[in-house]
Amino acid sequence: MHEVIICEKPTSAQKIAQALDSKAKMQKYNKKVKYWELNHDGKDITIVSAVGHLYSLTPDNPKDKVYFDLHWAPLYEIDKKSKAYTRDYVNAIKKFAKGADSYIHACDYDIEGTLIGYTALKYACGEDSLNKASRMKFSTLTKKDLLDAYENRIDIDMHQVDSGIARHVLDYYFGVNISKALISSVSKAKSRYLKLSAGRVQTPTLSILVDREKEIKDFVPEPFWILKALLENDIVAEHVDGKIFDPERAEEILSKCRGKDGSVDKIKLSNSTTKPLVPFNLGGLQAEAYNVFNFSPKKTQTIAQNLYTAGYTSYPRTSSQKLPESLDFKNIFNGLKNNKEFKVHIDQLPSKLKPNEGKKEDAAHPAIHPTGILPDKLDKDELKVYQLIVYRFISVFFEAAKFESMNTTVNIADELFSFKRRRVTHKGWMEHYPYRSIDNEEFPDVKEGDTIAVEDIISEEKETKPPARYNQASLIKELEKRELGTKATRADIIAKLEDRKYISGTKIEVTQLGENIIDTLKEYCANLTSEELTREMELKLEGIDEDKSSKEEVIDEGKKEVITILDDIGKHEKEIGSKLYDSYQETNIVGKCSCGGNLIKRYSPKTKSHFVGCTNYPECTVAYSLPKGARFLKKTCEKCGLPMISFGRKPPTHACLDPNCGKDKTKTHNPEVVGKCPECGKDLVKRSGRYGDFIGCKGFPKCRFTASVDELDSILKNS
DNA sequence: GCAAGGTC
Known part of the structure; x- marks a missing residue:
């Protein structure tokens, strides 16, 4: 009897192999693809692995104007370059699964995982394999859970499969077709190709940013005053009312207190503790690397994946903030100790290793942690992320930091002012996590009843501020909160919005194009701009999952909705296209032309390079070539007023856009x-x-x- | 050419 087990990814395949047979033998197909041969209870088993989705949807006829007829095809055929590596995995599954007596679907127990295993069985092992297949259901990769799942196998949940298929189809119907309609509107109106897109996740994300942009634009700042007393020994105390919105009241305090001395009214001493930060999940790591190193979430994700592949850190796409004891902390620390800098901290660990954990959980993986295997070669940025992961891991096992606070109230002419000081009495975990500054202020030598000299009373006029713009890290947090996208895709979604020129800047601003995309979609398919579509789809998919509606019904409904939307867009095609194209032009304005037109950055497909041309072309033929990788600086040339550019490396050259500037x-x-x-x-x-x-x-x-x-x-x- | 999802 020969049995084949199919897993979602190589690491889980390895865990299952070891759980079933401690002598399982890892082998390689085509020098790259790992598979395992073993014996469990007298049965010969081969364990093979997918690498996530191996099959994806593609139109039956790519020449169709609208894509409603889709089929599943291997990813390596659809995306020949970046998914080429999946070919070997498919071939390995085909080879080792041939003629097996039974199949086990052992991918992650969620909708996507179920679909991954289903398509692998159906298209790589052959339709017949589904009749001989059972399903392992596990939520952690511990030996006990895996053995349990192997012993108590269930049927493949076809509702889950259908719900997964429907999700893929609907995302394709809405995303690809509406994107195509937007692109085609520009091409009809302006005979230009502009890469535009819309989708179930990217469009609501853009909409969140547009809303914030509007809040900022509509914000009416309100003036307020902060009153401060400059005391002896450089102590600054603030009036206890804080923000004072009534100018007369501010004036009253000022005139009442000026020239008077104060007396220390009350000193309140208190103690507080700060617990260690929680273990990293992907979002947490991305946020911290953004705040500490200014790394984009996408960059952090790539680095974390590399560290994981190399074996230095654990699986990165986790939402867990928990570190279960089964990880064998002692063993990890013993490995890390071979590094002198880590050893200093590890030697101070308490004897009882109990991590401070966060609330978030993940069915399949623990929080991100080092494996204990020390890296020998990492580049600068990889090392930064690695150390961040190690220090966060070490620090969560330490005790809370302790602080002492002194809150002093000073009475000046019956008006109360106060100042605060905080000092650390026990550094605890903070001594082992070098990415946070530790408050340690000196307490001034005063006691209640003391007279205190007031050098001046000042009034600072300020104004209320609009809500802050999102940055990439805070936007990812917002998407997490709203359950838009998944932990693995959020960084990519943001990168996509940037690529489409819908958004720009580190403090994310929406471009005119981004705003117009939302305006257009709000008019023709409001469902797509809000989280409605996601919610609606979720409900319907759950319906499939619970056998309340069929996959076909849900897909058909989606199709009808998309047809109506495309119809509406088609009726206003030219109007939509010109508006979008004109606003796109705006995102590329780099300066003013001497003819009065705008200078815009453009791309020449012929020379495959960027250049700057005038919007009055062909009447005005002014054009400047751009060096590769040129960036526009925020200043203009002193000689001719054209924008300045920066190009090249180490150090970059700063020059006028016109290479002949100042020449004859x-x-x-x-x-x-x-x-x-x-x-x-x-x-x-x-x-x-x-x-x-x-x-x-x-x-x-x-x-x-x-x-x-x-x-x-x-x-x-x-x- | 277009989405969103899984993964190396």
Whole structure:
């Protein structure tokens, strides 16, 4: 009897192999793909693994205008470049699953996991395999849970499968088709290709940002006053009313207190503790790396994945803030101790290892933690993230930090002012987590009843501030809260919005294009801009899960809705397209042209490079080529007023957008002819470029012959 | 060319 077990990812395959047979043998297919051969209760078992989804939806006919007829195809066929690696996994499954007597579906127990195993069985092992398949249901990868799941296998939950399929189909129907409609509106109106998109997650995310933008725009600041007493020994005390919105009241306090001395009214001493921070889940790590190192969530995620693949840290796509004892903390610390800097901290650990945990849980994985295997080679940024993970892990086992606070109230002419001091009495975990500053202020030497000299009373006028813009880390938190996207996709969603030029900046601002996308979609498919669609879909999918509605019904309803939306958009195509394109142009404005038009950054598909041109083209032919990777600086050239750019590395060059700025313009318009082009026979001319003078062909861009000035003599001789 | 989801 031969049994095949299919897992979602190689790490869980390994855990299952070890749980079933401590002598399980890991082997490799095509030098890359791991699989395991073992014996459990006298049965020969092969364990193979997927790498997440191996199959994805694709249109039956890619030439269709609208995509409603879809089928499942291997990912490596759909995305030939970035998913090429999945081919070996599919082939391995095909090879080892052939002719097995029974199959076990052992992917993660959630909708996507169920679908991953289902498509792997159906399309890689053959439809018949589903008749011989059972399902392992486990929520942790501990030996006990896995053995339990193996012994008590259940049937594959077809409602779960259908609900997963419906999710994929609906996301495709809405996302791809509406994106296509937006793109086509621009192409109809302006004959230009503009990559635009909309989707169940990205559009509500953009909408959140637009709402915040509106709140900021509509915000009416209100003035208020803070009154401060400048006391002896550089102590500053603030009036206990805090923000004072009534200017007369502020004036009253000021005139009442000026020139008077104060007396210490009350001193309140109190103690407080600060518990250790909680273990990292992916969102937590992304937020901390953003705040401490300014790393984008996407960058942190990539680094965490690399550290995991290399074996230095645990599985990164977890939402858990818990560290179960089964992780064998002692063993991890023993490994980490081989690093001198870590050892200093580990040696001070309490004998009883009990971590401070957070509330969030994850069915399949614990919080992110080091494995105890020390890395030998990491680049600068990887090392930063690795150390952050290690120190956070160590610090959660220490005791709380203790603080002593002194809150002093000073009476000046019957008005109360107060000041606070806080000092650390026991550093606890904070001594082992070097990414937080520790309050340690000196307590001034005063006691109740003391007279205290007042040097001045000042009134500071301030105003209330609008809500802050989101940054990438706080936006991810917001998406978590609203349950939009998943822990694995949130960073990508934000990167996508940036790529589409819907948003920009570290303090995220929505561009005019982003605003117009939301305006347009609100008009034609309001469902997509709110979280409604997600909620609605969830309910319907749950319906499938609970056998209340069929997959077909839910998909058909979605199809009808999309058809109506596309119809509406089609009726106003040109209007929508021009509005979107014009606002896109705006996002690329880099400065003013001398003709009065705007200078915009554009892309030339012919030369595959960016350049700057004027919006009045073809009447105005002003154009400047851009060096690779050029960024626009926030200043303009002192000589000509054009924007300044920065390009190159170490150190970057800062220069005027016009490479000929300050040079004799007649030269560039009437370049000196120095000979004939050896490639096309046209005139060779002397040109000046960003990096100095060079020889170019007048036949440019058809002929791309160039040479340095020094090479000129030998070129002319040879031809 | 377009989504969102899983994973290396």
